[in-house]
Amino acid sequence: SFMKLFDTLADVIKEGGKRRGAMMAILHCWHQDVIEFIESKCGKVGVFENFNLSVGVHDVFMERALSGKQWCLYNPRTCRVLRDPLSSDIEIAEKECEPVVCLDASEILRRIAMCAWRCGDPGLVFIDTINAHNPTPHLGRIHATNPCGETPLLDWEACNLGSINLYAYVSNGKILWDEMARDIEIAVRFLDNVIDMSWYPDPRIEEAVRRTRKIGLGVMGLADMLAELGIPYDSHDALFLADKVAEFIAYHARKASNELAMERGPYPEFPRSIHAKGRFNWEPQIPAHMIYDESKVSDDVRKLVEDRPPLDWEKLREETKRGTRNATVTTIAPTGSISILAGVTSSIEPFFALVYVRETSIGRFIEVNRFLRRYLAERNALNRETLLRIARGDKSVLDDNARRILRTAHEIDPEWHVRMQAVFQRWVDNAVSKTVNMRADATVEDVYRVFVLAWGLGCKGITVFRDRSRPEQVLSIGKELEEVLKGVPERYRHRDRYTHRWLRIGRDELAAAVEEYAGGCPACDL
Known part of the structure; x- marks a missing residue:
């Protein structure tokens, strides 16, 4: 074909x-x-x-x-x-x-x-x-979306995406809401500028992009944020907090777009859009009680949200009716590459594993979870043998609380994956790209149930990946880890990422790959 x-x-x-x-x-x-x-x-x-x-x-x-x-x-x-x-x-x-x-x-x-x-x-x-x-x-x-499904598009439209790092807004057990709001405003302005500064390979793409001016601000580092706050990913606490974070981002992203419209004018198709009628993209939305049970949310997590500045949605609705700069403002993209650069978990995904091998175009890397590394270092247990035990599934070195906080993608029931996707979709203009990771022993019926649940909870799409269902996969655990560790000098085994070759530049020792660069960026040397 x-x-x-x-x-x-x-x-x-x-x-x-x-x-x-x-x-x-x-x-x-x-x-x-x-x-x-x-x-x-x-x-x-x-x-x-x-x-x-x-x-x-x-x-x-x-x-x-x-x-x-x-x-x-x-x-x-x-x-x-x-x-x-x-x-x-x-x-x-x-x-x-x-x-x-x-x-x-x-x-x-x-x-x-x-x-x-x-x-x-x-x-x-x-x-x-x-x-x-x-x-x-x-x-x-x-009728269709971009390659990872997070941006549904009309004919000839293109996605224009960016993400903020949620982990960066956690300090001393609190969420820095004001700093997050400031960065959201900057990011929206930046993404809107990209539309005008970009070169388009086809005039039909340029015309389609400029008439709706769609942008998509998303997140990465959700799992890191939750772990830093001591919240298990598969919990009503996590879903409640994610709901409030997603709402906060949706509010301030649209507010920033409205302010841009006052400066630069609304997007050309605004007069006939839902915005001119006073409707937000995410309306109607699935009720929160269908996704999580608020009665099971702890007082500590409620306090985190109580510190959040108030959101006046009705005032924002009236402002939006007068003009908004972008037809869409939020998206949850996979952030597969940029999250690596930021050193956090991708998108809204849980930890894939605590110790694992990542296959990339430049080599094989061992990644060690930052919170595991901190936990082991505090107990003088950060060594090769302990990492291998954990990689094989032996978490006896962790106490009950650490095991609860550091649950990984395959340990989390698929239903929690879907519910996390759904809770973000409640507030996201575009869509949410997320993978529902499933254990190798998951059944076809398990996949079927995930599909039905995702549809029922208002997701715009759903993707599953069962471990070992492909001969090659980007992330893996088990035997590969032991093989790679054999080639890693002992002095480097405490680091986040490992490769087979090492390079010294000035006073700093850096991991060097076999190939010159990755992702079309010769300046990166990574």
């Missing part, structure tokens, strides 16, 4: 000749080729390696899957309504078009779950949820 051509192009055209390209392929659940699409990577090696795959599913499909009803597939060439950029109404298609075949909707969803269980693809994109929050519906329906 044509996807093979795009996959080959992405493999040939790499950023700086080093960093792999990435693409997202989304096929809607009504398409006659959807079964072939679902199974295109299932159990296969070397197929569409530069693609993330997702099935675009509608609410009516999910409802029928849960009730065991039929779902019909159509040829978009002969069913004109499905090609209509303004409607694409599947229920009209069912009345006007001849189906190619009708199948059990639950079996289609289970087939998606089976393939996701086997290789991590496809994920799901909840098209109707996305379009319920489309700020400019008069421009058409949204």
